[in-house]
Structures are given as C-alpha cells and as structure tokens.
Amino acid sequence: MSETHATVTPGAPVFPPGRYGRRRQPGRRRPLLLALVVAVLLAVLGLVAAKLYQQYGDPEYRAEVITYTGITDTRVVVDFRVTVPPGGSATCLLRARSHDGAEVGHVEATVTARPGQRHVTARQEVPTNARPFIGEVLRCRPAG
Known part of the structure; x- marks a missing residue:
C-alpha cells in the first residue's frame, strides 16, 4: 500500500526503507572547526598584509x-622639508605647474640627513619651459 498526500506530513519527504542508503541526521555542525578555519585564514591574511606593507x-x-620663490619665466625655487629614517636619504620628485594646472617642469632631487637626524631641509631649483605659478613636491622615496 502506498502513502498518499493525506498521510504524509507536508515538508517531510518519505523514502522507501533501505532503498537510498542511510540519511544524515540534521543539525550536526562543527562550529569549532569553522571558527578555527576563519581564525587561521585571518592570521594568514594579516601576515601577508604586514609583509606587503613592509615591502x-x-x-x-x-x-x-x-x-x-624665485619665479621667473624659466624657473621656480622650491624650499622643502623631508622626513626620512635617521641618517637616511631620499629622492624627491619636484614639479612646477602653470596657472592653468599644466606641468611646466620637473626635477628629481636627492637629499641626505645628517647622522641621527630625521629631517632634511633643502632648496631646489626647478627649470621650466613656461612661467610657473606654483612649485610642489610630488613624492619622496628611498634613495638608490
């Protein structure tokens, strides 16, 4: 005799006994294993991020x-201050821009701090191909 819709509770499938193998019991989860995997993954990602930041x-x-200062049709003189590791050197990219924002000149300058010092004050002339409006330091990186 087969079961009909009237004898089966809704939402619970009925399978013939012994036909499809053993069924798993619902609710058997491993939250400790999941938490451990997430913790290890976060630790590995943290180590990778720290390594890339150092590099x-x-x-x-x-x-x-x-x-x-010293703005003429062919140059601008930029006074700037660089913070470096104690006694270190830096190569800085300086640029001059015209009033409309176009770059009219750029130059790289290398500065070196005295032993034990972290700050270097320098003056650099930036040659230009048109009258500059502003002189600025774009970035500094380790010299070398």
Whole structure:
C-alpha cells in the first residue's frame, strides 16, 4: 500500500526503507572547526598584509613644501622639508605647474640627513619651459 498526500506530513519527504542508503541526521555542525578555519585564514591574511606593507609602504618618507620663490619665466625655487629614517636619504620628485594646472617642469632631487637626524631641509631649483605659478613636491622615496 502506498502513502498518499493525506498521510504524509507536508515538508517531510518519505523514502522507501533501505532503498537510498542511510540519511544524515540534521543539525550536526562543527562550529569549532569553522571558527578555527576563519581564525587561521585571518592570521594568514594579516601576515601577508604586514609583509606587503613592509615591502611597499614608505611611511617614513614625507615631504612638505615650506615655500616656493624665485619665479621667473624659466624657473621656480622650491624650499622643502623631508622626513626620512635617521641618517637616511631620499629622492624627491619636484614639479612646477602653470596657472592653468599644466606641468611646466620637473626635477628629481636627492637629499641626505645628517647622522641621527630625521629631517632634511633643502632648496631646489626647478627649470621650466613656461612661467610657473606654483612649485610642489610630488613624492619622496628611498634613495638608490
């Protein structure tokens, strides 16, 4: 005799006994294993992020423009300050821009701190091919 819709509770499938193998019991989860896998994954991602930051991040090389003077049709003089590791060197890219924002000149300057010093103040002339409006330091990186 087969079961009909009237004898089966809705939502619970009925399978003939012994035909499809043993069924798993619902609710058997492993939350501890899942938490352990997530913790290991987060630790590995943290180590990778720290390694990449050490390799590519340069938080110790910061530059700020003190002033720019000596503006003529062919140059601008930029006074700037660079923070480097104690006694370190940096290569900085300086540029001059015209009033409309176009780059009219750029130059790289290498600065070196005295032993034990972290800050270097430097003056660099940036040659231009048109009258500049502003001189600025784009970025500094380790010299070499």
